[in-house]
Amino acid sequence: MRATNGACEGRGAAGWSIALTPRGWACALGALVLGVGWYAIGLRDVWYVAWLLGALVAVSLVGAAVAGGLARFEVRVRPDEPAPPAGTTVQCTANVVHRLPWAARGRVRWVAGGRSATLPLVFAGGSPVVAECAWPAAARGPLEIEVAAVGVVDPLGLVRYESHVRAAASVLVLPRPLPGAAALLDAGASEQLGEGGGVAASGVGDGVVGGGALREYRRGDASRQINWKQSARQGSWLVNLPEPTTRTERALRLDCTAAAYGSAAEFEAAVSAATAIVEEWTLSGHLVTMQLPPQPPVASDAADPLLRALARAQLVVDPASPRRGGRRPAPEATPAPAPVDAPLPAVVVTGAAGSRLRRALAASPGGGVLLAVGAASDAALPAGWRSIHLPVPPSAGPETTP
Secondary structure, eight states: OEEETTEEEEETTSOEEEEEOHHHHHHHHHHHHHHHHHHHHOOHHHHHHHHHHHHHHHHHHHHHHHHHHHHOOEEEEEESOSSOBTTEEEEEEEEEEOOOSSOEEEEEEEEETTEEEEEEEEEBTTBOEEEEEEEEEOSSEEEEEEEEEEEEEOTTSSEEEEEOOOEEEEEEEBOOOOTTTGGGSOGGGGGGSSTTOSBOOTTSSSSOOOTTOEEEOOTTOOGGGBOHHHHHHHTSOEEEOOOTTTOBEEEEEEOOBGGGOSSHHHHHHHHHHHHHHHHHHHHTTOEEEEEETTEEEEEESSHHHHHHHHHTOOOBOOTTSOOGGGSOSSSOOBSOOOOSOSOOOSEEEESSOOHHHHHHHHHOSSOEEEEEESSOOOOOOOTTEEEEEEOOOTTOOOOSOO
16 A cells, blocks of 8 residues: 555555345345255255255355456545545545456445445446545544445345455545634734734745745635736736735734643634634735644744644643643643743633743733633733633534544
């Protein structure tokens, strides 16, 4: 098995199995019942029918084994979108190469996110066949869509041969933006947005050269940035790079400390809120720096790399901090993060401000906005900081993929 550009190719060497179909079981049981009937009543015609049914099952077993040995399936799986947004459907295509010299019926078994689906296939003699399957991208994070097995059925439909190919394609499901989260950062907070929210320095991030420079279109770019004339000449979408003298910086921090959240739903709401803010800032042409401790910061003027980082965000457990509600908010968590000693940006998204985060807020000279999800807190924030409470939507829940 080998992977290329998010797709994976597998051969039928991982194992195989052969089994009766429901029709085959009916035929075998019929032969058994008729054989018992012949023994009971001694009618020779009944014995002939029982023998015929048993012979059909035996011939089908041999035929399915021969067809499976000749097929030597090779499967390549490819998704139509390597980074789909959560809530959409991922369309996957499997190209099945076989060496059957005749037409046959079969099936392909898909597995993704702990669920499976079996779909029919029709093989043409010597020609590859294409199988398609649509999977809901319901949860953010990595998702592997796999063709677990490809099978062929004998012409009588009594026996099925399956080759366990295990070819998979990996996609990264991007988080959904939380409606209204970006609007909460109103004009009154604009002076505090973006730590050092002035002009972006030349040579930092993607596309800071300006001066009529162009780059290829990327997901999240605003349509107003497209250079229509150059795009028509080149035959592909090109985007105008912003001028360095007019491009401002924005910065955001997502608190990934497990103790800050009472449930996984609160953390997912915080991720969705950060997603909405990042999308709004990048569409406005800002250079965005996002902090996801203990991971290194991510800086970009396009939404895609920032959303990819948010899609992989996970809670981290600090053994020194008690968990809210006395329970772990997520089934899996990474080791404890490093202390919060980096300068805080002007926007922090969290569940509830713990002692470590409050010390960092007090040490931040510029102040800013704390966007808190979950239960509202009456505790006063350090000077220069104000809190905006964001209730968790009723439908919010764990969005990380299984």
